Amino acid sequence: MNSSVIIFPGSNCDRDMDVALKKFGFKNKMVWHDDNKLPKSDLIVLPGGFSYGDYLRCGSIAGKSKIIQSVIDFANSGGLVLGICNGFQILTETGLLKGVLQQNKNIEFICKNIFVKINNNKNKFFENINKDVLELHIAHNEGNYFCTEDELKSLEDNNQIAAYYCNSDGEIDEKSNPNGAIKNIAGIFNEKKNILGMMPHPERMIDQSLSGEDGSIFFENLLKNLK
Amino acid sequence: MKVKVIVTLKSGVLDPQGKAIQQTLNGMGFANVKEVRQGKYFDINIDESDEQKAKLSVEEICKKLLANQVIEDFKII
Numbered sequence: 001m002n003s004s005v006i007i008f009p010g011s012n013c014d015r016d017m018d019v020a021l022k023k024f025g026f027k028n029k030m031v032w033h034d035d036n037k038l039p040k041s042d043l044i045v046l047p048g049g050f051s052y053g054d055y056l057r058c059g060s061i062a063g064k065s066k067i068i069q070s071v072i073d074f075a076n077s078g079g080l081v082l083g084i085c086n087g088f089q090i091l092t093e094t095g096l097l098k099g100v101l102q103q104n105k106n107i108e109f110i111c112k113n114i115f116v117k118i119n120n121n122k123n124k125f126f127e128n129i130n131k132d133v134l135e136l137h138i139a140h141n142e143g144n145y146f147c148t149e150d151e152l153k154s155l156e157d158n159n160q161i162a163a164y165y166c167n168s169d170g171e172i173d174e175k176s177n178p179n180g181a182i183k184n185i186a187g188i189f190n191e192k193k194n195i196l197g198m199m200p201h202p203e204r205m206i207d208q209s210l211s212g213e214d215g216s217i218f219f220e221n222l223l224k225n226l227k
Numbered sequence: 228m229k230v231k232v233i234v235t236l237k238s239g240v241l242d243p244q245g246k247a248i249q250q251t252l253n254g255m256g257f258a259n260v261k262e263v264r265q266g267k268y269f270d271i272n273i274d275e276s277d278e279q280k281a282k283l284s285v286e287e288i289c290k291k292l293l294a295n296q297v298i299e300d301f302k303i304i
Contacts, residue, residue, distance in 0.1 A: 057295055064292065093295070100297045107243045146240070146298060180241070 001026050001226045003043040006071065008033045008062045013048035013084065013203060020203035021045070024219040033065040042226050043080045044071055046087030048139070048201055058101060058142045059089030068094060080124055080226070081195045085140055088187070088197030097188055097197045098155065099147030104140070105180025111139040113212070114178055116163040116186045116200055117170045123193035125162070129221045133170040134163075134214040136200035138178060143199040145181040145188070155188060162187035162196055230273055230285045231304045232293060235266035240298045269293060 003026040007014045014030065021028040021043075029039045033051075038044065051062035062068070068090075075081045075096055083091040091097040104110055118132045147155065155161055164172045164184040177184045179199075187198025205215030236242050242264050249263040271288070275281040285303055294301040 056293070060292065060295070100295055102241065102298065103243055105241065105243055107247055144241075148297065151297075 001042045001223060002040055003028045003045060004031045004039055004041040005029075005045045005047055006031050006033060006067055007047070008049070008051035008065060008090075010051045010053055011047050011049035011086070013086075013201065016201075016203045017045055017047045017084070020206050020215065020219055023206060024216070024223050026223060031067060033062065033067050035067050036070065038067070038070045038074060041074070041079070043082060043222075044074055046071070046081070046083040046090050048085030048087060051086055051090065054142075057089075057093065059086060059091075059093040062086075062090045063093030072096060075190070075195050078192065078194050082125070083195075083197040084201055084203065085138075085143075085199055088199055089142065091195060091197040096195050097190055098151045098160075099145055099188070101140075101142045101199070102144040102146050102180075103142050104144050104178075109139075109141045110143070110178050112137070112178070114138050114186075114200060115166050115168050115170070115176065116198075117166040117172060118163050119161045120159045120189070120193070122159070123189065123196075124225045125189075125193075125196045125218075125222060127221075127225050129217065131214065131217055133166060133168070134200075134202075134218065135168075135205065135212050136202055136214060137204040137211065138200050139204075140179070140199055143179040143181065145185045145199075147182065152182065158191055160189045160191065160193070161185055162189050163198060163200070228273060228275060228278065228281050230271045230281055232269040232271065232285060232289060233266055233302045233304060234269070234289070234294045234299050235302070236264060237298055237300050267293075 202215035
């Protein structure tokens with residue numbers, strides 16, 4: 001399976017994502033933001049980081065970069081797009097995903113392990129995943145997901161909420177919400193479920209000795225679903 | 228000509244920075260400060276002599292880049 005990771009000026013999880021994708025068997029290519037064309041890909045990843053120094057709003061400048069039109073075309077033709085952290089912010093800024101990531105409610109940069117509960121596994125990203133509560137890592141200043149009431153209703157009605165912040169038992173409660181995100185939302189899909197944006201970093205959880213392995217479960221399963 | 232734009236959070240949208248500023252001001256003794264909302268100001272020099280045309284351009288610029296209309300309003304001043 002071929003994947004591509006887009007590098008923006010200020011991306012800092014692009015290499016981690018490259019390592020993770022290759023570890024689980026993807027043939028990954030790195031694509032510079034100033035290119036016009038994407039290589040043949042089964043998966044496009046917008047990585048975490050601080051594209052363009054988070055100027056104006058997180059992800060807003062990257063959302064207008066040269067490569068983005070190709071990513072939008074790829075996504076609109078049904079291609080699989082994954083945005084992690086800053087990648088999620090970029091996806092909302094392009095309009096591919098609804099809502100916006102606001103500054104964390106406590107105005108602090110949060111860097112810690114959290115748990116998420118997978119809410120919908122009828123899609124390529126989570127189908128057949130053998131665990132529904134994953135321990136992943138978050139590192140962000142703007143992860144407080146917000147959308148209008150109408151948008152929230154349509155996200156819920158169309159089963160577009162991908163994952164909620166929860167405790168280790170999978171209970172979705174206020175205490176497990178790290179950043180003030182509306183309804184504990186950690187990640188969402190587009191309507192067709194071929195685009196996933198989420199704040200937690202699975203690529204940081206692929207090595208037992210460094211962190212944990214719940215990210216491995218995500219990538220292994222994703223590759224299996226694409227084969 | 229120059230066009231000035233102010234982008235603010237829509238009312239009802241949480242503004243943690245504004246809240247922190249308000250609390251700091253209260254702590255400094257400005258007890259009468261009830262609320263602070265933080266926004267952004269842009270000074271745009273646009274190569275256009277017709278004011279109407281310039282403002283139309285800037286309106287498009289605001290909608291496409293400067294403001295995220297899910298949470299922000301903009302005002303051309």
